[in-house]
Structure formats: structure tokens, C-alpha cells
Amino acid sequence: MKKKSKTAIVLVLASLAVFVLMLVFMPEGSLREKLSTSVTVENGKASPEYSQIVIEIDNSGEYVINPDWYENDRPGFLTGFSVLDESGRCVYSTVGGLLKIESKPLELAAGKYICRIDHLCSADVLETFLTMHPEAGPIPGAAEWFSDGKWEMTYSLKVFEADSGFGDILVIGAGVVLGILLAALIVTLSRDWNTKPGKYDERQIAEQGKSYKLAFYTFLACATVMIVISDVLTKYVEMRLQLFIVFLIVAAVMLTHSVMHDAYFRMDESRRFYVIFFAFLTVFNIGIGIRHLIAGEAIVDGVFTFIGFANLLCGVLSAYLLLLIFIKKLRDREED
């Protein structure tokens, strides 16, 4: 068997092993629900008075409940959120106008739970709710919320295991290892091992040095800008997203210089293979990015989130790389 095939098989098996590891350590019991409803308030009466979502917990344990009803349009009522078990006992409740909140860890038995969303459109209705759920109140300035009108509300609910932190770290670590293994597999498949070993020539190595130098200066410039404006920027863009954007800018500078000076691909590498791979990466990441945008995870409480934009920006970077390869090919054709 050829060395290339052997290496490819080893990498595929290692990738599968890591993938299985990820599945084993994937935190269980994590679920997401979403409810969209149109609420009309007329003469202090809401229609419908409440909405509800039924969730099912498969395994008993400690869970964190994370209801979220942040809307850009402030409704004319307060929302009371309560979770009732099968016997009707309330296990968690909260109340607010526009909010994203996380409960303390709650001991939940396996079974069905009703997540009830009350549309509290008057002081009387609010008082009734708070009588039943005293732990949810009091609500200062509640009277300012009540007004007639019609609002499209989207409530989202996340329930996840309270002690899933270690599992998360393992899954993220396994994801990184999986990424490295897949990258190694792609390099293996793209190389022509029968002719000459994959290498960069002396000019390519020199150009790569210039690329790294440019990237380093870019990083210094970005870091300087970050130091100056980070305080203001953090109000609108999550810190993780800011750092990720800096990383992408630095990578883009390095890629631009490397690709335009023929220092990105080794001498024997198949560009076609990489183009297909990067096209796949672009579609995959932009697809996930759009899904995050549609799910409303991109902007939370007026702040651009890392989760919402990471994939989209990765997709943009790989699309930019494809564009660079295309432009370079056109320039090479003109030179020939």
C-alpha cells in the first residue's frame, strides 16, 4: 500500500475516533425551544392571556433554565415566566419586560414540564401573578409598561445541565483536535507523493517571511486601536468577537501577501483540491452563520455576539481566499 493511502487511512481513523469521543462527552439534556406569538392588549386585557411550551427532561439532574424574550420593540405588558412540573408545582418563575436571564441550578426530575408565559397587561394581573409566584417580584416601575396595542413576541428557552462545563471543554478540545486531523488529511490528499516531496522553494519561504512580518505589524496596529476604543466598542461588540475580528484581519493580510506572491501553496500541491475544500468551507460556514442570524443569536441586548458572527466571518475569510486565488490565476494567465 502506498504511503499516501496509509497516512490517509490513519488520519481518517483518528478523526473518527475523536468524533466518537465528542459524541460520548457531548453534554446531554441540553434543549432549545422557541415560541412566536402575537399578543394584543385592549382595555387592559391581553389576548391570549398566556402561551405555553412543553419540554421533556430525559434524565434527572441539576439544570439551568435560560428564558429570553428580548425584543427590539418594547411591548405594552410584562411577561411572567413560570415552569411547572407534572403535578402543577412551580419549580421556577421570573417576571420582566424585556430580559434575558439565567436561573440558578435547579434540581429537576425526569419528565414533562410546562413552561408558561403569562402576558401581564395590568397591575391587577401582575399582582395575581406575584401572589402565586412571590419569588418573581417585586417589579419597580411596572405601571409604565401597561399600554394597549399589538406585538409580535418571540420567546426562546434554553435548558441545559448545570455541570456541563467540563463536558463542554472536552467537546471543544476534541473539536480542535478533529480540525487539525482533518487539515492533515486534506494536506495528505492534496500532495503528489509520487513525484517530489512537498516543499516551498527559497523565494516562497522569503515571501512567507514578509507575509508574517506584515501580519505582525497589522496585529500591532489592530491591538493599538483596540486599546484605544475597546471600552466603547465593548458596548456594541462582544470582546471575543473583537479579538476574533483582529485574528481574521491578521490572517487576511497574511493570506493576501502569500497568495499574491505564490507563497501559499507548495510546489506540488493541487490547487483544485484546495479550491473545492475552501468552497465547501465557505458554503458550510455562511450557511451556519445565516442560521445564527435567523435564530436571532447575532445581536443580543444590542450587542454583536461571537456565537452569532464567528461562522459568518470564517465564511467571509474563506470566500476572500477563493477570490484571491481566482485573481492570482487571472494575473498568472496574463503573464503567460
Place this chain on the structure above:
Amino acid sequence: MKNLRLKAARASLDMSQQDLADRVGVSRQTINAIEKGDYNPTINLCIAICKVLNKTLDELFWET
């Protein structure tokens, strides 16, 4: 400065940039960059090119 002597020597042997690149173990773009004067090769690469083209270092790379 363009290296027209290298280009002429290569053409006289009816070699393409790719042929010369393969013989000396570099990419075609590197030969192109040397001919255009965009890249100054190391002495090792100069010697390798001279051997393939049956020329001396002076003939191909010495500038007066």
C-alpha cells in the same frame, strides 16, 4: 533590473520556465520572478541554474 541574459540562455536551449524550474527544483513563478528582476536568487540557486543552462555565473548574473 530584468535578467534578459537568463531568459535568452533558457530560450536558446528551447526550455520553458516550467522546464527550468523543474530541473532546479523551484516553482515556475520563481524563475519568472528572477527573469523579471523581482527576486534575487541565492548563490545556490544561481549555481543550479548555471549548471542546467551550461553557463557561468558571470555570464548569467554578473552585472557590470
